[in-house]
Amino acid sequence: QVQLVQSGAEVKKPGASVKVSCKASRYTFTGYYMHWVRQAPGQGLEWMGWINPNSGGTNYAQKFQGRVTMTRDTSISTAYMELSRLRSDDTSIYYCGASVVGDFHFDYWGQGTLVTVSS
């Protein structure tokens, strides 16, 4: 069974950056796109963007362009999401979600990483 394991919770100050990792196992890493989705406390899901682990190509939701960077290290089957210039309203659970290349839905999800932005 595909497994996505994310890094632990983070506490950051406004203006700082955070980098969340998502380690994949039990499948061919380059065979799945990796999406990032966030959920503010008590709120809904918000799609942030995705990365093609094979090519490194990315696409970000317009809201996050200029502040988010998604990368990957195929040697260790890990995807990363870095969000900069953090604000208090970036406090959320950040999820990675994998979709088979060519598909348009998210088959597998990480457990989520809570990022708290507070002074």
Next chain:
Amino acid sequence: QSALTQPPSASGSPGQSVTISCTGTSSDVGGYNYVSWYQQHPGKAPKLMIYDVSKRPSGVPDRFSGSKSGNTASLTVSGLQAEDEADYYCNSYAGNNNWVFGGGTRLTVL
């Protein structure tokens, strides 16, 4: 890209059926047959329940079904069970390698 519109809440008694709607535009829901639905229990990660409008992943009960008409997609849960109580989110491909979620619907089993 605006969020898809879902009712904030829905409810039904055990054994009954309930349908949750998801309204978008011709640029997302209406333009592609790539609507998916996710179930999320409190404190848990989302789980894929329906993809490509009406397909069910292996392991998802056939009580869950999906459909689409124009710019509105729907998720129907038949034979409601207590464990179906959760938040449900629709998602649609929106073109140009973009995706968009709905605001979510809290399903209560009375």
